[in-house]
Amino acid sequence: MSTVPAFKRLPRAVREQQMLDAAVKVFSRRGFHASSMDEIAEDAGISKPMVYAYLGTKEELFVACLHREGTRMMQAIAGAAAPDLPADVRLWRGLRAFFGFVGAHRDGWAVLYRQARGEQPFAGELATMRTRLVEVVAGMLDHALRAEGREIAAIDLEVVAYALVGATESLADWLADHPEADPEKTATRMMNVAWLGAGQLLHGVTWRPAAD
Amino acid sequence: MSTVPAFKRLPRAVREQQMLDAAVKVFSRRGFHASSMDEIAEDAGISKPMVYAYLGTKEELFVACLHREGTRMMQAIAGAAAPDLPADVRLWRGLRAFFGFVGAHRDGWAVLYRQARGEQPFAGELATMRTRLVEVVAGMLDHALRAEGREIAAIDLEVVAYALVGATESLADWLADHPEADPEKTATRMMNVAWLGAGQLLHGVTWRPAAD
Amino acid sequence: MSTVPAFKRLPRAVREQQMLDAAVKVFSRRGFHASSMDEIAEDAGISKPMVYAYLGTKEELFVACLHREGTRMMQAIAGAAAPDLPADVRLWRGLRAFFGFVGAHRDGWAVLYRQARGEQPFAGELATMRTRLVEVVAGMLDHALRAEGREIAAIDLEVVAYALVGATESLADWLADHPEADPEKTATRMMNVAWLGAGQLLHGVTWRPAAD
Amino acid sequence: MSTVPAFKRLPRAVREQQMLDAAVKVFSRRGFHASSMDEIAEDAGISKPMVYAYLGTKEELFVACLHREGTRMMQAIAGAAAPDLPADVRLWRGLRAFFGFVGAHRDGWAVLYRQARGEQPFAGELATMRTRLVEVVAGMLDHALRAEGREIAAIDLEVVAYALVGATESLADWLADHPEADPEKTATRMMNVAWLGAGQLLHGVTWRPAAD
DNA sequence: TATGAATGAGAATTCATTCAT
DNA sequence: CATGAATGAATTCTCATTCAT
Numbered sequence: 001m002s003t004v005p006a007f008k009r010l011p012r013a014v015r016e017q018q019m020l021d022a023a024v025k026v027f028s029r030r031g032f033h034a035s036s037m038d039e040i041a042e043d044a045g046i047s048k049p050m051v052y053a054y055l056g057t058k059e060e061l062f063v064a065c066l067h068r069e070g071t072r073m074m075q076a077i078a079g080a081a082a083p084d085l086p087a088d089v090r091l092w093r094g095l096r097a098f099f100g101f102v103g104a105h106r107d108g109w110a111v112l113y114r115q116a117r118g119e120q121p122f123a124g125e126l127a128t129m130r131t132r133l134v135e136v137v138a139g140m141l142d143h144a145l146r147a148e149g150r151e152i153a154a155i156d157l158e159v160v161a162y163a164l165v166g167a168t169e170s171l172a173d174w175l176a177d178h179p180e181a182d183p184e185k186t187a188t189r190m191m192n193v194a195w196l197g198a199g200q201l202l203h204g205v206t207w208r209p210a211a212d
Numbered sequence: 213m214s215t216v217p218a219f220k221r222l223p224r225a226v227r228e229q230q231m232l233d234a235a236v237k238v239f240s241r242r243g244f245h246a247s248s249m250d251e252i253a254e255d256a257g258i259s260k261p262m263v264y265a266y267l268g269t270k271e272e273l274f275v276a277c278l279h280r281e282g283t284r285m286m287q288a289i290a291g292a293a294a295p296d297l298p299a300d301v302r303l304w305r306g307l308r309a310f311f312g313f314v315g316a317h318r319d320g321w322a323v324l325y326r327q328a329r330g331e332q333p334f335a336g337e338l339a340t341m342r343t344r345l346v347e348v349v350a351g352m353l354d355h356a357l358r359a360e361g362r363e364i365a366a367i368d369l370e371v372v373a374y375a376l377v378g379a380t381e382s383l384a385d386w387l388a389d390h391p392e393a394d395p396e397k398t399a400t401r402m403m404n405v406a407w408l409g410a411g412q413l414l415h416g417v418t419w420r421p422a423a424d
Numbered sequence: 425m426s427t428v429p430a431f432k433r434l435p436r437a438v439r440e441q442q443m444l445d446a447a448v449k450v451f452s453r454r455g456f457h458a459s460s461m462d463e464i465a466e467d468a469g470i471s472k473p474m475v476y477a478y479l480g481t482k483e484e485l486f487v488a489c490l491h492r493e494g495t496r497m498m499q500a501i502a503g504a505a506a507p508d509l510p511a512d513v514r515l516w517r518g519l520r521a522f523f524g525f526v527g528a529h530r531d532g533w534a535v536l537y538r539q540a541r542g543e544q545p546f547a548g549e550l551a552t553m554r555t556r557l558v559e560v561v562a563g564m565l566d567h568a569l570r571a572e573g574r575e576i577a578a579i580d581l582e583v584v585a586y587a588l589v590g591a592t593e594s595l596a597d598w599l600a601d602h603p604e605a606d607p608e609k610t611a612t613r614m615m616n617v618a619w620l621g622a623g624q625l626l627h628g629v630t631w632r633p634a635a636d
Numbered sequence: 637m638s639t640v641p642a643f644k645r646l647p648r649a650v651r652e653q654q655m656l657d658a659a660v661k662v663f664s665r666r667g668f669h670a671s672s673m674d675e676i677a678e679d680a681g682i683s684k685p686m687v688y689a690y691l692g693t694k695e696e697l698f699v700a701c702l703h704r705e706g707t708r709m710m711q712a713i714a715g716a717a718a719p720d721l722p723a724d725v726r727l728w729r730g731l732r733a734f735f736g737f738v739g740a741h742r743d744g745w746a747v748l749y750r751q752a753r754g755e756q757p758f759a760g761e762l763a764t765m766r767t768r769l770v771e772v773v774a775g776m777l778d779h780a781l782r783a784e785g786r787e788i789a790a791i792d793l794e795v796v797a798y799a800l801v802g803a804t805e806s807l808a809d810w811l812a813d814h815p816e817a818d819p820e821k822t823a824t825r826m827m828n829v830a831w832l833g834a835g836q837l838l839h840g841v842t843w844r845p846a847a848d
Numbered sequence: 849t850a851t852g853a854a855t856g857a858g859a860a861t862t863c864a865t866t867c868a869t
Numbered sequence: 870c871a872t873g874a875a876t877g878a879a880t881t882c883t884c885a886t887t888c889a890t
């Protein structure tokens with residue numbers, strides 16, 4: 001009786017989510033520039049001035065989308081890997097969570113993420129999000145290293161993490177473009193490359209997830 | 213002392229290059245949408261109609277930029293790796309050539325490449341270029357595998373290649389953003405991740421380029 | 425004293441009419457191509473975007489003008505001639521109504537009509553309108569023929585009607601160009617040519633309207 | 637060996653005709669505004685500056701086309717009707733010549749004529765041409781009247797002539813749009829309307845050309 | 849004579865954004 | 870709270886027209 005309470009005079013919080021839903025949808029379909037505030041407002045079933053009143057300018061709106069989706073993604077990954085597990089298990093779980101998220105939000109996050117690249121106004125936002133990821137990965141590596149009593153220059157760590165994140169994003173794109181592909185399988189492949197490297201792969205070594 | 217005779221009535225070929233230079237510069241600074249034909253024309257030291265006459269529409273102009281830069285890059289990589297070398301050497305040389313190119317064309321290619329992502333009109337062009345890269349890498353892996361008498365499903369190969377290319381692009385971005393970084397060193401780092409994988413890196417294994 | 429409350433925030437229907445008024449005026453003065461949306465908007469006392477928002481593209485705007493004026497004209501002629509009257513009386517009344525309309529809308533319809541000719545995009549629209557006229561005339565002739573129990577090939581009828589319509593339009597142009605001329609007199613002249621033909625005119629026969 | 641003398645360095649007069657041919661063709665296809673000097677020049681197989689050098693501005697070029705085609709048409713009609721023949725025969729011959737010309741130059745003159753209407757820059761030119769026609773017709777009528785010792789106010793004559801010319805032009809349009817139609821038959825139909833009028837046509841009277 | 853190179857000027861169209869109700 | 874009405878400001882693209890060679 002009350003899932004959609006008659007469509008009018010909704011509390012602000014609800015309206016904002018509707019708008020963000022619409023915005024994510026439109027932005028992901030059309031891209032940032034090709035999306036018009038008109039279309040977003042219409043899609044949200046609300047008038048333009050409301051959008052401005054609640055979420056502000058077009059850029060601010062896009063940033064709000066980024067934030068919401070980014071937060072959701074980080075949450076999805078967050079709980080995946082307990083710090084006391086071995087490094088490869090942690091990495092694997094993180095990847096599985098990540099690709100699972102992307103698979104479930106294909107035209108949501110993945111495309112949204114794609115939109116943010118290259119649009120200078122959002123370079124900052126995007127960098128922040130990626131940095132968070134990079135830090136997670138770098139942290140994981142560092143943790144593992146310390147466990148073995150070794151160390152690597154911070155910059156090396158960062159660069160390695162960067163490469164891993166880049167590879168992951170690239171496969172996420174691939175996944176978003178191949179609707180029939182299986183997220184978990186994709187995660188496994190990624191894990192193979194990331195953990196074993198091309199060298200070992202070429203020699204027939206493979207990495208397989210332990211049964212959970 | 214007179215390579216460019218004064219400033220006017222240059223032959224078409226010359227003007228086209230000037231325009232492409234300007235376009236690459238402006239596009240890379242501002243991004244595709246934020247760049248105006250006015251600015252590009254002005255920067256090329258010529259009037260807008262000439263740009264339209266020679267290179268066509270804004271989109272066509274951008275595509276022309278993509279082509280020129282893409283071709284240059286592929287050429288830079290092309291001769292780098294003879295097929296009869298061991299796989300790791302080939303990969304290493306390819307990476308070195310690639311990062312060398314990016315390092316030399318920082319605000320040219322790297323940024324241009326960034327712009328192309330996410331802008332739907334260029335998805336096709338970009339996909340084509342990336343596919344060429346992926347094929348090169350996949351081909352190299354395949355070659356190495358056959359040499360050992362083993363085989364991998366084509367799709368796996370593609371996915372691995374995708375991941376490697378993604379990681380490489382990601383580091384290229386990083387390189388483009390860190391003007392002080394050394395391309396060759398970056399290539400080495402990339403090689404480490406790509407060839408050895410995080411697992412071995414964590415155990416202190418490292419890959420080092422043989423003296424050329 | 426306040427039919428138009430100040431000058432701002434008028435309802436859409438009103439604004440649309442203002443715009444159409446301005447458009448008809450400008451188009452008729454300058455012709456389709458020489459008219460700029462700027463001038464039309466300014467003349468309508470509104471900004472360009474509103475014109476686009478309400479009436480669309482320049483071509484669509486022109487078509488809207490054609491429609492409005494065409495409809496008005498057909499309405500003016502519509503009631504003029506009851507089908508049970510003799511053919512000459514019906515023709516006469518139709519002509520009188522038509523020239524009356526043109527006389528009253530000199531720089532409106534007549535000139536607008538002139539603009540539509542030759543501009544390929546509007547060939548269709550114009551043909552439609554003219555066809556309606558031709559059909560009216562042809563129908564009238566056909567009706568009269570059947571009353572006498574005779575028949576003419578449909579194509580002959582069409583061609584005759586075409587000629588009559590052409591002659592009428594030509595005189596309408598003449599009328600629009602001679603502001604001092606009397607519409608009713610022009611209608612009478614047209615009636616003479618149309619009904620009696622040059623042959624009888626030369627022999628001193630004349631047709632005169634019966635007192636209404 | 638010399639119909640087309642090698643394509644270069646032709647005498648001015650020849651070049652001008654080539655250009656006019658091209659211009660008539662392009663103008664008639666595209667209409668005045670949609671025709672570009674580029675296309676005309678290309679179609680004439682010559683460079684733009686030459687067009688400007690020989691025929692001047694775009695408007696002047698169009699006027700030149702009008703003149704050439706108009707002159708040709710007047711010449712085609714000119715000899716058709718000796719002044720000592722009866723009025724109906726003269727009218728008939730004139731019409732036959734006119735429709736014959738139009739039929740032979742369908743996409744040339746007819747369309748060109750259509751283009752000139754409505755484009756204000758050519759109102760004058762076109763009016764001149766039409767006036768010449770109107771005068772011919774009016775003169776013919778006047779001549780016939782005087783032969784019978786009667787007279788009509790000059791303005792009435794003009795108006796009648798206007799109507800006849802309008803009807804004729806209208807049928808010419810019709811003819812130009814119906815490639816399968818027979819010019820001579822069209823002329824006959826026009827003659828019927830013009831000479832007998834709708835009144836007599838409805839009563840079954842018809843006019844038939846005497847055997848030549 | 850003939851032309852490739854070059855441009856000034858203008859036109860349509862679109863959008864993010866804000867009043868006034 | 871909500872919205873229809875309204876606009877300033879760009880931006881792409883086109884074309885007739887003219888130099889300089």
